[in-house]
Amino acid sequence: MLRHVCYLLLPLALLGNPVRAAVPKVCDLPGVDLPAPAAANRAPESWGYDAQTLMVRNVSRPTLTPVLPAPGTATGAAVIVAPGGGFFGLAIDKEGCQVARWLAARGVAAFVLKYRLNATPADESQFKVELERVLRGGKASFSLPEDTPPEAAADGLAALRHVRRHAGQYGIDAARVGFMGFSAGGFLTRTLVARGGEDVPAFAAPIYPNMEPLVVPGNAPPMFVAIGQQDFLLKGARLPLVESYLAAGKPIELHLFSDDEHGFGMGIKDKTSDGWLDTFYHWLAMRGLLAQARPASR
Template sequence: MKKHVTSLMLSMLMTSLNPAAGAAVPLWPEGVPNAKPQLGAEYVNDGLVANVSIPTLTMVAPAAGKANGTAAIICPGGGYARVAVEKEGMRYAQWLAGLGVTSFVLKYRMAEFGHPAPLQDVLRAIRMVRARAAEYNVDPHRIGVVGSSAGGHLAASAGTLFDHPEGRTGAPLDNVAARPDFMILLYPVITMEGAAAHAGSRKALLGDKPSPELMRRMSLETRVTSATPPALLIHTQGDTGVPPDNSIAFYQALTRAKVPAELHIFEQGGHGVGMADGLGTTSAWPKRAEEWLRMRGLLGSGVH
């Protein structure tokens, strides 16, 4: 009887989670975990969305007949205090749509909730897309994460903490696998310790005085295992906000764990380059990412 009820609950929940292209739908239609209605409405400041209390996914699909089965959950950056939905969300989604990738831009909970709310949101997004893979015309084994800055930390959290108890809420969708199949991490926050840590992201996610144990646990270079999915890391030498040491440490951890990984550190550009032009070879990072996706068989034929 319990199994039947759980299946029925899952079916009812999934019926309500059907993001049409371009429409934002709630991740938690049954109710946001640890909801805080007193926060009031979210707002936009200088193109950045803040005070998010209702996480959503917005689907951006390729042109009809062009989808190749690969999907990406996009986690925009913003220091776990804001979400750069356009610059590091929709622009990436439109680029990926041109490659045949179906994207889902994630608007996630941040400083107002703190850890583990963002982790719950990104894992819920992966579970949701995987559970509805047939409807979205995607392969359930080709669902990855793309993240920038603090969103890169969130995407890397999905790739390292996909089975962590803190990422579960007791919802029926917890039964769906949350491990992403690949990661693209753009100038990501990785560590919460030492000089390379981004203090603003750490404070927003972990609070004013996080314990050494919590900082260590959320320093993702310490959480890599052989089960971590393949990763492409993009950074710039001139990034003083989130130093490239973050990507280097994560790459080294991936290499020790024998996880396929590729690291590009470009010379020009500071933090948050996005898809800006005029930065020499840095501006060509989308081409390098396309090559990596193709090599891994995520845009057609290639190695798996």
């Protein structure tokens, strides 16, 4: 599916010539390296700004950056946040750090996941030329993924395991660690629900994700979905992802914003997506996920 829509999934920064970022650090905070084999013959990780949007490409070493609530304000809940970008880049600020800071300010520990991406040319101009060639059905040094690449899925699982293993250090409840992803990060969120096994997140929030059917496991967590009615990922009048959850008897909440297209991030002023994070926070509260933290097991 990504083959046909990846051009629109990729933020504009990946298609232009961004100015290099001076300090390539997620949220200007130290991160934790996640386990991953060393990548051979890869272009170096590339950071840059375009229209004030911070982007990163060619990630081969995954990291997880904690953005924690102020002392005394923690609810005990935690969310891993996976930015989108078609698995060729990450909108690390718009769909990562900004969301994480919003959550932390309301007592929810957030962890921005910089997951591994498919390799692309180091030179921005060459990347742009090759991407446009691929999207027209031509050949290039890379191809477009159909769904979540194995490396990204492995990084999502590693992030869940790390946060739960260090729950006491982060002041959270290991039983209340969820996963939120935007666009391609929403594809990743779906993958962790379907294939996470015993590591499945406690709750899942795919935001403008792949809306195709999902194989829903018996331990599927509650799911919160937000997407614009004008999003190209919606096809026809049906909502297969929602139907899959309903057929499996699992709780799912859908917010379909009539004014919005793909990529609204934290919401767009004067459109119906404005304030959707408040709705998500209310959903967490109504599901009992924002109770005070339980004592961490020793």
